[in-house]
Amino acid sequence: KQEVTQIPAALSVPEGENLVLNCSFTDSAIYNLQWFRQDPGKGLTSLLLIQSSQREQTSGRLNASLDKSSGRSTLYIAASQPGDSATYLCAARVTNYGGSQGNLIFGKGTKLSVKP
């Protein structure tokens, strides 16, 4: 059974710092891995999607990498800003979960606080 883990559960950094959020998964047989952002009381916003054949994806100050062999993904945030404060979740799309189509298995997230 696929398990997705995010460490640390919470992270506080000063504004302007570059930071890395970690995501690990137990089964390398995934279709893709997706990073989300969730603000308090809100839904999840998709940040980046990495297909299993890709090594990384970039969007603005965000860069996500994927290493299937080691079961790890990282989300790099450059020059962090207070507006980046939110919970970041990763999710692995498994190749087989109760059927022929893949479902997303979520980590519990890293709560990021960027201090001015």
Added chain:
Amino acid sequence: NAGVTQTPKFQVLKTGQSMTLQCAQDMNHEYMSWYRQDPGMGLRLIHYSVGAGITDQGEVPNGYNVSRSTTEDFPLRLLSAAPSQTSVYFCASSRVIGELFFGEGSRLTVL
């Protein structure tokens, strides 16, 4: 762009009552799913569908029912609400193995 729309946003029920959470998407996505999010438990899959007329159970399906009569709609029914079903419910949709898009959530309290 509407994306994924959930209604209602808030609901309070008494134990034993039934209700339906509505979910609609306008992106012609084949895949739709329902998650619940609880503190310390993360997001857990309740039910999912890969197309009209096809549904399947996720990790925590007990007490919930779904149907998929059209591509656009995927309602979640609580058959007899229990306090353990107090949670925030999210509907999400995607192409079969594409990027997943979420609704804003429905916050349910069962007294």
